[in-house]
Amino acid sequence: MNYLKKIGSVSEIVHGINDVEDTDTLRALLTYFVRQERFCDGLWAKAVEDKIFLQILLKLRELTDSE
Template sequence: MGKYDNLLQYISYFQESKEFCTWEASNEKPDSIPWGYPEYDDKLTQFIDDFYKTDLLKQDYLEFLDKNVARFENIEDVIGKADFETLKAILTYYVRQERFSDGLWATAAEEGIFLKLLEKLCQFDK
């Protein structure tokens, strides 16, 4: 039994699911452009909640990524060669930056980024 089994159980979810959120219209100002917001699948929000229950949150993730990851480097390549601290920083980035970029969780799920991060985490959870 590994330390991160609770998170790693989501691998099959990210492999099998195709729709991780729906976009809801915002009707706050009827005369303005209707901005939408993501309504996430319950299992995706549970994954995020479970992430916060681990020791994977890296407080200095932005500073770490600025120093250690080239700005235009392919994220899949970075994940593939990531050490544990880089993995934590990338995972923290995708979890925490949703508040600045609506839909980032959906993008990370749909593009397989969460899946690749969890598969990489398996290598460190032995």
């Protein structure tokens, strides 16, 4: 969970997704986007456009397949 404390912007999330090696952090990232949409209209659209959701889900699949 220390990873979430280092996040400063959405672009930092995108660059850091591949470095994450635990499913809890990836789930926290998904939760971050789900909850932030409430405060920042259009964040989901931006996450879809930038393929952030896809990257998180693919990384989750990679980690869970290797377990």
